[in-house]
Amino acid sequence: MLTLNGVTVSFGSVPVLRNVSFALKQGETVAFVGRNGAGKTTTLRTIMGFTKNGGELLFDGRDLNKVESHLRPGLGIGYAPEDRRLFSRFTVEENILLPARVASLTAAETERRLGRVYDILPELKDMAKRPAGSVSGGQGKMVALGRALMIATRLILLDEPFQGLAPVLANRYAEALRRLRDADPNLALIITESNPHLLRSFAERIITIERGEIATDVPNTDVAA
């Protein structure tokens, strides 16, 4: 459903992604692992259309390079950036609803999707009316996941969701991802992580990136076993 073929990105004269190629099947969960600065965030931002890239990007057979970045969520691609980017004066629920408004979803569809978000992340319901600026960093990651889920019907991109999460919250986050996969087996996930062990029990495939190049792309035998 998603194919990157020879994708390149440079900042000035510095190449940051070099010939990145991988493909994702419908419903697949991939851990995208690399050290800080390896190019994980740039890869996700390129899929969302926030960089100037070379190479080919195909999504459900469509040339993604021809789809403007603000229209890509409308294809069913949700993105939770590492720094969350919540509007602090809006409530948690207003933040979650924002992409539905941007995509002009009907009231009924918005309600249906909000129900799905609260089924997967019940704790968001308890903080729905609080200003997003008042929630903790870890809770903010849950809100960012909820917001991405509002729009993600095909693919969800999560940038280092476990980074900085206290163990209790990290467990809750992982449980939410399991509920999500059970509820929606056709949704594909790319989860970036700098710690290769964190997603071992979870991802079906592990792709590692080093200095902007794909180093390995292998099935995760821990899960397959």
Ligand SMILES: Nc1ncnc2c1ncn2[C@@H]1O[C@H](COP(=O)(O)OP(=O)(O)OP(=O)(O)O)[C@@H](O)[C@H]1O
């Ligand atoms: N806007 C930018 N301008 C210049 N260089 C950039 C820019 N964004 C990223 N880089 C550089 O590109 C390289 C890859 O960064 P990227 O954020 O994709 O890495 P990452 O694997 O996600 O690591 P991290 O976990 O630190 O975010 C780094 O060397 C970074 O400094």
